[in-house]
Amino acid sequence: xxxxxxxxxxxxxxxxxxxxxxxxxxxxxxxxxxxxxxxxxxxxxxxxxxxxxxxxxxxxxxxxxxxxxxxxxxxxxxxxxxxxxxxxxxxxxxxxxxxxxxxxxxxxxxxxxxxxxxxxxxxxxxxxxxxxxxxxxxxxxxxxxxxxxxxxxxxxxxxxxxxxxxxxxxxxxxxxx
Ligand SMILES: [Zn+2]
Numbered sequence: 084x085x086x087x088x089x090x091x092x093x094x095x096x097x098x099x100x101x102x103x104x105x106x107x108x109x110x111x112x113x114x115x116x117x118x119x120x121x122x123x124x125x126x127x128x129x130x131x132x133x134x135x136x137x138x139x140x141x142x143x144x145x146x147x148x149x150x151x152x153x154x155x156x157x158x159x160x161x162x163x164x165x166x167x168x169x170x171x172x173x174x175x176x177x178x179x180x181x182x183x184x185x186x187x188x189x190x191x192x193x194x195x196x197x198x199x200x201x202x203x204x205x206x207x208x209x210x211x212x213x214x215x216x217x218x219x220x221x222x223x224x225x226x227x228x229x230x231x232x233x234x235x236x237x238x239x240x241x242x243x244x245x246x247x248x249x250x251x252x253x254x255x256x257x258x259x260x
Contacts, residue, residue, distance in 0.1 A: 107157035135214025179216035184228030197260035
C-alpha cells in the first residue's frame with residue numbers, strides 16, 4: 084500500500100510567520116486566535132510536517148497548524164485534564180501510528196468550525212499527547228514506554244504522507260463544521 088501525499092510537508096519549507104499561523108485557525112474567533120501564545124523556544128521546522136503545540140499560558144489548550152494546497156489550516160484543541168482517567172494503558176496515535184504507553188496518547192477535542200462549533204459540537208481524535216508525531220516518525224523522539232511495536236514496511240516519506248493524510252482528514256472534519 085502506498086500512501087500519497089495530500090499536502091506539501093512543512094519539512095524543508097520556510098517557517099510560517101506569526102501572522103500566517105494566527106490567520107490559519109478555522110474553529111475559533113479572531114480574538115481567540117490573537118490571544119494564543121505561540122510555541123515557547125525554538126521550533127524545529129526542518130523536522131516538522133505540521134506544527135503542534137500546547138499554549139504555554141493555557142496547558143489544556145493545544146493547537147495544530149497543518150499545511151495544505153490552499154495554505155495552512157489551524158485547529159484549536161482541548162486536551163483532557165491529566166487527572167481524569169481518560170488514558171488507557173497503551174494506545175496508538177491515530178495520525179502517526181506510534182504506539183505509546185500510559186499518557187503518551189490523549190484524546191484531543193476540537194470545536195467544529197462555524198455555528199456547529201458555537202453550539203457546542205466537537206470532534207475528537209487520539210493523538211500523541213505532545214503533538215510531536217513528526218519527531219516520532221523520524222526517530223528523533225522515542226515513546227517513554229513502548230508496549231507495542233508496529234511492524235512498518237513503509238519508508239519514512241510514505242509514513243509522513245500517511246500521517247498528513249490522517250491529520251488532514253481530521254482538520255477537514257473540523258473545517259466542515
Ligand atoms: Zn502521533
